[in-house]
Amino acid sequence: AQKITQTQPGMFVQEKEAVTLDCTYDTSDQSYGLFWYKQPSSGEMIFLIYQGSYDEQNATEGRYSLNFQKARKSANLVISASQLGDSAMYFCALSPGSNFGNEKLTFGTGTRLTIIP
């Protein structure tokens, strides 16, 4: 069985500071993928970043980076220079295949990030 754990239900961060959102996972698969999605108050799910289990480099997408520590089974999201528009729910998710394989994503319970001006 696959499981995602997000232990921070809510975080408050000052604008322009960096923020790290924690995510740990559990899977018996050798090949898997890790995703982060953002869900603003409007409700849509916005894809942010992806890391495959065999990727040696940490994924980066603009201000987003994924701190992937395979031995510790963690995949933390780092947002640099936070902006007011970053305020949202953030979900970590796990898929059973790498190479950007999707199928059934297993989601964590999310972290609500609030950026303070």
Add this chain to the structure above:
Amino acid sequence: GAGVSQSPSNKVTEKGKDVELRCDPISGHTALYWYRQSLGQGLEFLIYFQGNSAPDKSGLPSDRFSAERTGGSVSTLTIQRTQQEDSAVYLCASSSGPWGEQFFGPGTRLTVL
């Protein structure tokens, strides 16, 4: 439109009634997913369609839930004899294949009274 669309955006129904939720995926996307998001929770996988293959129904919580996808495009999620615990936001997503990013629709908020 260019994105995934879902209808209705909101549905209020009485316990015991049947409901149908609709999803229009992005044109050309072969993979379609249904998820459920209960209040304050993450998304729970329900069902996955990929092309003409048999759907993966492993996430459906009970036999009251069913889904179909007609012509490889539009999908309908049907909940029979709705219960109060079915109240949630039902999200649909599509991707260009099992190896593509999932694009989500705005969801249907279902309230069962």
